[in-house]
Amino acid sequence: MTRDSENRETCCDSSDAAPVADSSPACAGEAEPLIRVDNLSLAYGHQRALDDVTLTINRGCITAVIGPSGCGKTSFLCSLNRLTDLLPGCRVDGGIRIGELDVRSPKTNVIALRRRVGMIFQKPNLFPLSIRRNLDLPLREHGIRSKHQRHELIESAIRDVGLWDEVHDRLDQPAQQLSGGQQQRLCIARALVLRPEVLLLDEPCSSLDPISSAVIETLIAGFRGRFTVVIVTHNLSQARRIADYAAFFWIKNGAGRLIEHGSKQQLFDAPRDPLTESYVNGRTG
Amino acid sequence: MADRLATFVIWSAALLVTAAFLGLLGEIVWSGAGQLSWSFLTDAPRNAGRAGGIAPILVSTGLLLLVCLGVSLPIGLGTAVLLAEFSSSQSLFGRLVRRSLDVLAGVPSIVFGLFGNAFFCIFLGLGFSILSGGLTLACMVLPILIRSTEEGFRSVPEEYRLGAAALGLSRTTTLLKLLLPAAMPGLIVGLVLGTGRAIAETAALIFTSGYVDRMPSSLMDSGRSLSIHVYDLSMNVAGGNANACATALVLILLLLLINGTASWIMDRWLRRRLITI
Numbered sequence: 001m002t003r004d005s006e007n008r009e010t011c012c013d014s015s016d017a018a019p020v021a022d023s024s025p026a027c028a029g030e031a032e033p034l035i036r037v038d039n040l041s042l043a044y045g046h047q048r049a050l051d052d053v054t055l056t057i058n059r060g061c062i063t064a065v066i067g068p069s070g071c072g073k074t075s076f077l078c079s080l081n082r083l084t085d086l087l088p089g090c091r092v093d094g095g096i097r098i099g100e101l102d103v104r105s106p107k108t109n110v111i112a113l114r115r116r117v118g119m120i121f122q123k124p125n126l127f128p129l130s131i132r133r134n135l136d137l138p139l140r141e142h143g144i145r146s147k148h149q150r151h152e153l154i155e156s157a158i159r160d161v162g163l164w165d166e167v168h169d170r171l172d173q174p175a176q177q178l179s180g181g182q183q184q185r186l187c188i189a190r191a192l193v194l195r196p197e198v199l200l201l202d203e204p205c206s207s208l209d210p211i212s213s214a215v216i217e218t219l220i221a222g223f224r225g226r227f228t229v230v231i232v233t234h235n236l237s238q239a240r241r242i243a244d245y246a247a248f249f250w251i252k253n254g255a256g257r258l259i260e261h262g263s264k265q266q267l268f269d270a271p272r273d274p275l276t277e278s279y280v281n282g283r284t285g
Numbered sequence: 286m287a288d289r290l291a292t293f294v295i296w297s298a299a300l301l302v303t304a305a306f307l308g309l310l311g312e313i314v315w316s317g318a319g320q321l322s323w324s325f326l327t328d329a330p331r332n333a334g335r336a337g338g339i340a341p342i343l344v345s346t347g348l349l350l351l352v353c354l355g356v357s358l359p360i361g362l363g364t365a366v367l368l369a370e371f372s373s374s375q376s377l378f379g380r381l382v383r384r385s386l387d388v389l390a391g392v393p394s395i396v397f398g399l400f401g402n403a404f405f406c407i408f409l410g411l412g413f414s415i416l417s418g419g420l421t422l423a424c425m426v427l428p429i430l431i432r433s434t435e436e437g438f439r440s441v442p443e444e445y446r447l448g449a450a451a452l453g454l455s456r457t458t459t460l461l462k463l464l465l466p467a468a469m470p471g472l473i474v475g476l477v478l479g480t481g482r483a484i485a486e487t488a489a490l491i492f493t494s495g496y497v498d499r500m501p502s503s504l505m506d507s508g509r510s511l512s513i514h515v516y517d518l519s520m521n522v523a524g525g526n527a528n529a530c531a532t533a534l535v536l537i538l539l540l541l542l543i544n545g546t547a548s549w550i551m552d553r554w555l556r557r558r559l560i561t562i
Contacts, residue, residue, distance in 0.1 A: 086450055088373060114453035125448040127463055137462060138452040190452065 034059035034228050035080065035198065040094035041255075042075050042084065048255035049075045053094075055247055055261045062220065062229040064239035064264070067249035067279070072256025073232040076249070077200045079103075080230065081117040082110050098198065115142055117198040118191030123207050124183035131178070131186065132171040135193045142194060157193035161185040161219055181212025188219065199223065201231040205238065217242060236280060240268055248276045313537070317530030325531060330498050333522050334514065339532055341500035345415060345508030346484065346539075348501060349494060352419020353426060353483050354476070360423075361430035362472065368431070369438030369468075370460065383432075390428035397425045398489035406493055413507040418494025425489060426479035433478065437471015438464060466555070473551045477544050484540060487512045511536045 035057035042050040050072040057063050065073045075084070082103060084090045096103040103113060126134050135154045144150050154171075158164045163185050167178070175186060184204060191199060201220065205213035221242045223229050233239050239246055246267040250259045260267060260276045271277040278284045328338030364382070372379040401421030411417040441464050449459040487510075490496075495507035496517060509517070515532050518525035 081451060083447060083451055086447060111453040111455060114451055119451040121444065121448065121451075123444065125444040127445060127448070128467060137458070138454060141452075141454050141458050187448075194452065 031058040031061070033057070034099060035230075036095070036097045037080075038095035038097075040076070040079060040092070040096065042072065042079055042093070043091050043255075044087070045089040050079075051253070051255035051257050053249075053256075053258045055258055057228060057230060058245065059228050060225045061244040062224055062231065062242055063245040063247060064243035065230060065232045065247050065249065066234075066236060066239050067256070067259075068251070068284075069234075070256075071249040071251050073249055074202050075256070077119070077202050077230060077232055080198070080200055081114050081119055082108075083114075083119065085110065115194050116196055117200060118194060118196035119200040120184070120187055120191055120202065120204045122203045124180060124187050126175040126178075126183050126186060126190075128174070128176060130172045131167055131175045134175045134186065135190050138190065138194055153193050157189040158186070160192050161189045162215070163189060179212070181208050181215060184208060184212070184216060185219065188216070196227065198228045198230070201229065203232050203234060206234065236268075236282070240264065248273075248279060250275050250279070310537075313530050313533050315530075316527055317532075317534040320527050320531035321534060326535070329500065330514075330528075333525070334498065334518050334528055335522060335525050336528075339511070339514060339528075339535065341498060342509050342511055342514045342532070343535075345494070345501050346510045348415045348504060348508065349419045349422060349490070349510055350480065350483060352416060352504065353422035354480070356420060357423040357426045357430055357479065358476070361427055361434060361475070364427075364431045365434035365438060365468075365472075366460065369435045370456075370464065374439075383435075386428040386431055389424075390432070393488075394425060394486055395488040397421055398492035400424070401489060402492040412505070413493065413495035413497075414505045415494050415501055415508045416504045418490045418508070418510070419504075421489050421493045422483040422486060425486065426483050429482060430472075430475040430479045433475030434468065434472045437468035437474070440471065441467040469551060469555065473547050477547050480543055481540060484510075484536065484543075485512055486510070487516045511539070 033056040037053055037055050037057075040050060040053040041048070053072075053076065065076060067073055075090075078084045078087065079092050080096060080098070080103065084092050092104065094104075098113075098117065101113065101116075102108060127137070129137070132154060135157060136150055139150045139153060144153065155164065155168075158167065163182060166182060167186075175183065178186060184207075188199075188204075204220070205216050208216065217238060220229060220231065224244070231239075231243070243264045245262065246264050247261040248259045248267060248271075249256050251257070252259075260271060260273045262272075266272075267276060268280050271280060275284070325338040326343065327340050329341055330339060331337035368379055368382060398421065401417060401424070405411045405417035405420050406413060409417075411420075445463050445467065446459065449463055454463075490510050490513055494510065496509045496513050497507040498509045498514070501508040511532055515529050515536065518529035518532065
């Protein structure tokens with residue numbers, strides 16, 4: 001709880017506001033927490049992955065989750081949309097709320113939750129279907145009957161990721177024929193087509209070349225204010241460029257822990273914890 | 286030197302196998318092709334099969350296959366889905382079922398025949414009938430069908446499942462729209478192998494579907510399959526060899542036809558799914 005109040009003080013601190021020229025008002029103004037994680041612990045069988053993580057994530061902001069491999073960043077993301085339900089032997093403890101929704105309650109409609117919380121994976125994971133059908137399938141699943149309406153939603157989602165000009169004349173071709181960067185953008189479009197509130201991105205650029213990666217990065221930066229973005233990244237300069245907040249995870253006593261969480265400026269330029277300091281300056285990790 | 290010897294041994298083994306197969310095929314074609322004609326396929330056998338054709342036998346074989354696949358496909362698919370998607374590969378249940386299936390797959394067909402006779406013909410009172418035979422064949426084919434379909438499901442990348450779940454797709458949709466099509470090649474392989482085993486079967490059928498060579502009037506009628514006809518002509522009927530070879534040729538052609546059709550359908554179907562909405 002103490003960390004919570006800390007966050008609210010430090011995030012988007014007005015004294016630090018000058019360099020945050022790219023922050024849109026929705027994020028720079030009064031911070032409004034959307035996701036609250038309380039004492040979250042996670043284990044695979046006897047192997048602990050996350051220990052006692054508490055933080056809040058603000059609405060409309062981009063929060064970067066950084067840290068070395070194996071410190072539970074991906075597990076943390078997966079617990080937010082309960083993808084952990086699918087991971088064999090995965091046990092989760094603690095509280096997660098998104099708005100008023102208690103994510104971990106057995107009564108929570110997981111399908112509705114995942115519609116609200118979209119996720120992009122490290123490797124593009126388009127289905128072996130046509131471009132159109134990749135987006136059509138989730139829309140149908142979520143009960144949008146009208147073909148016309150589905151088509152409009154599909155078009156606007158593909159336009160949203162700047163892919164429409166590249167694919168509009170081959171929507172019925174296999175999606176897996178696209179280049180890696182295009183595939184990842186289409187994955188983002190597929191998540192956007194459901195009009196989610198939160199977007200979880202698990203190292204979305206790590207399997208891409210620098211140019212595609214830059215395109216995706218710009219795209220994500222453009223989501224500020226529209227979506228609440230949580231992005232796991234190994235690329236510290238990327239985190240510096242696009243994030244409003246950053247959370248630093250590190251392995252302590254065999255499990256991932258949240259070491260420090262705050263605004264980007266605070267975490268990168270004035271880290272409080274020596275671990276954070278040596279990590280963001282490239283001395284460890 | 287040792288290398289050369291190894292090469293020689295490997296090559297001669299390969300040649301031997303190929304030669305055996307070609308010799309077999311050659312023998313069948315040589316002595317059977319002369320008998321093959323349209324009327325051979327459409328006439329009833331006469332004189333215990335020495336003369337006439339194999340029309341009722343073709344029909345019986347078709348019906349046997351129909352019963353066999355009609356029963357084994359849904360059960361096999363269901364079990365494969367249960368094993369691959371709804372139970373972990375390490376669970377006791379999964380291991381038990383899988384081990385039993387492997388044992389079943391290795392059981393000699395005569396044992397299936399005796400079981401079929403005791404269970405379907407006598408206990409269930411179905412008598413010597415195409416239904417009993419087809420059901421017995423289904424029991425034989427199931428292990429093959431299940432294991433290869435399960436492999437099909439397991440070869441679908443985990444990313445599809447996670448991706449589908451992250452999009453809020455229900456398990457049913459994921460299964461029907463994504464996993465089943467992706468696992469289709471495995472299912473087809475199982476189907477082709479299973480059909481091959483069923484169509485080649487004699488021992489299990491002699492005890493269950495009988496070997497009456499007249500046209501079956503219903504599934505409760507006894508009927509003779511192609512392979513039993515081959516067996517009967519070559520073993521029990523003096524002078525039936527030519528027609529035995531002709532029947533064997535039909536059997537082989539039928540198998541090739543089934544395999545060819547299966548892969549053609551799969552190919553077309555997969556392509557169509559990809560292109561249309």
